[in-house]
Each structure stands twice: as structure tokens, then as C-alpha cells.
Amino acid sequence: LxxxxxxxxxxxxxxxxxxxxxxxxxxxxxxxxxxxxxxxxxxxxxxxxxxxxxxxxxxxxxxxxxxxxxxxxxxxxxxxxxxxxxxxxxxxxxxxxxxxxxxxxxxxxxxxxxxxxxxxxxxxxxxxxxxxxxxxxDIQSEAAEVVEENRPLSDWPQNGNVDIRDLKIRYRKDAPLVLHGITCRLEGGDKIGIVGRTGSGKTTLIGALFRLVEPAEGRIIIDSVDISTIGLHDLRSHLGIIPQDPTLFQGTVRYNLDPLG
Known part of the structure; x- marks a missing residue:
């Protein structure tokens, strides 16, 4: 038995x-x-x-x-x-x-x-x-939703400049790096295309902007604000994303575009 x-x-x-x-x-x-x-x-x-x-x-x-x-x-x-x-x-x-x-x-x-x-x-x-x-x-909890002493302005981000400095990401402590020290600057208003084969880390890079996975090293700065120092709610509520797999809810077009009103 x-x-x-x-x-x-x-x-x-x-x-x-x-x-x-x-x-x-x-x-x-x-x-x-x-x-x-x-x-x-x-x-x-x-x-x-x-x-x-x-x-x-x-x-x-x-x-x-x-x-x-x-x-x-x-x-x-x-x-x-x-x-x-x-x-x-x-x-x-x-x-x-x-x-x-x-x-x-x-x-x-x-x-x-x-x-x-x-x-x-x-x-x-x-x-x-x-x-x-x-x-x-045993899964580690996400960071705090709000950091009272370090909250961004209500109209942040104003320009949308994204500065990525030596960004390294791994999904587990003992796992190999998925992103190996990426450094680049994206100017606000530009249209940027990220190209690469399957598994090269495109989705990981986008997920890092929303802190779905925390960096092992490096920083992401959006309009002079290091996103690792602010709360998750303040970060994610000021950014928008359209996923590659669309999901439609029952209701009007308006409700699908803005379900939270």
C-alpha cells in the first residue's frame, strides 16, 4: 500500500x-x-x-x-x-x-x-x-499593491519613456536566465517591434513591465520612476496591454473595451 x-x-x-x-x-x-x-x-x-x-x-x-x-x-x-x-x-x-x-x-x-x-x-x-x-x-507572494511613501503622480506616465538597464530575469532561483542583461531605451510615442523566435523572451520582457515576474538584476525606469519601488496596483493601473489571445465577454462592445467602467 x-x-x-x-x-x-x-x-x-x-x-x-x-x-x-x-x-x-x-x-x-x-x-x-x-x-x-x-x-x-x-x-x-x-x-x-x-x-x-x-x-x-x-x-x-x-x-x-x-x-x-x-x-x-x-x-x-x-x-x-x-x-x-x-x-x-x-x-x-x-x-x-x-x-x-x-x-x-x-x-x-x-x-x-x-x-x-x-x-x-x-x-x-x-x-x-x-x-x-x-x-x-510555498509560492512567494507578490509585492505590495500600494507603497504609501512612494506613490507616482496621478498622471504618470506623462511621456512614456521606458529605460531598461541591464535587465536579467529568471523564473526560479535555480533556473537559467531567460533575459541576459538587456539594456535599451524606448522613447515615448514610438512604435517598437520586438522580434524573436519562440522562447526567446518576448513575452517575458512585456511581463517584466507589469512585474508579473521580478527581475533578478537590473532596473526598468518609466518616466524617471523605477517601477520596482512602487506598488503593483499603482503600476498596473497606469499601464495597458492587449493580450495576443483575445477574450470577449457577453455584453456590448463598450463593456468589452472597459469592463470595469
């Missing part, structure tokens, strides 16, 4: 990686074909399938081992009961009584077997759920 619970947890984790890779491959099929990377993605998919199949097979084997042990126990109890009933004096039980005792033993052991399997599955699912909750509890 202990092995089966751990294997079920590993199975759930590897299945999540497989489903995530499959979803990414489907959504980015056009890009994958454009760069002729079908073989690499297909090979990675097979690798993830193998990683998921291994704990699944071991979990299946552990369940079969439990089934075998319970069936052996059931057979032993039934055989012992039949042997004892055969040794009892004739007339102690009626033929219907013999049949009833045999059925009751079999049904009780089968019921215990089914209950044990269900309890194993429920317990394993609860363990996986608790581990996921613990992972979310």
Missing part, C-alpha cells in the same frame, strides 16, 4: 508533464512545422510517455500484488472454514446453512477487498491534493 500510494503520486506528476507537452504541441503546431522541429517534439513526447508508463506499470503491479494477497487470504479462510465444517458432527448444520456460511465468507472477503482498493485510491488522491496545496503555500 505504501508503494502504491507513492507510485500513484508519481504517476499523476508525470501525466501532468505529458498533458502539458501535448497541449503546447497542439497550440504551437504551426510554429513547430515552420521550423521543422516535428521529430524533436515527437521524440520528447515518446520520452514523456515512457516516463509516465513506468510508474503506471509499477502501480498496476503493486495493485495486482495486493489483489493476489487478498485472494490468497480469501482462499485460505474459505478452505479452513470448509475443513472445520467438514469435521463437525453430522447434523450440526443443514445443507442450506453450509451454503449460507460459504457465501457469507466469500462476500465479506470480497467486500473487504473492494473497500481496501477504494480506500487506497482515495488516500492516494488526498495525498496528491495535499502536496499540491503545499506547493501553492
Amino acid at each position: 505504501a508503494s502504491a500510494k507513492e507510485l500513484m503520486r508519481i504517476n499523476g506528476t508525470t501525466k501532468s508533464d505529458l498533458a502539458n507537452h501535448l497541449g503546447e504541441s497542439i497550440s504551437g503546431a504551426i510554429t513547430i512545422r515552420a521550423f521543422e522541429e516535428e521529430d524533436r517534439f515527437f521524440a520528447k513526447n515518446l520520452d514523456l510517455v515512457d516516463k509516465n508508463a513506468s510508474p503506471y506499470f509499477c502501480n498496476f503491479a503493486a495493485t495486482e500484488w495486493l489483489i493476489q494477497r487478498l485472494e490468497i487470504l480469501s482462499t485460505a479462510v474459505l478452505s479452513f472454514s470448509a475443513f472445520i465444517m467438514a469435521l463437525l458432527p453430522q447434523g450440526t448444520f443443514s445443507p442450506a446453512g453450509f451454503v449460507g456460511m460459504a457465501l457469507s465468507y466469500g462476500l465479506s472477503l470480497n467486500f473487504a477487498f473492494v473497500v481496501s482498493i477504494e480506500m487506497q485510491c482515495k488516500l492516494a488522491n488526498q495525498i496528491i491534493s495535499v502536496e499540491r496545496v503545499n506547493q501553492y503555500m
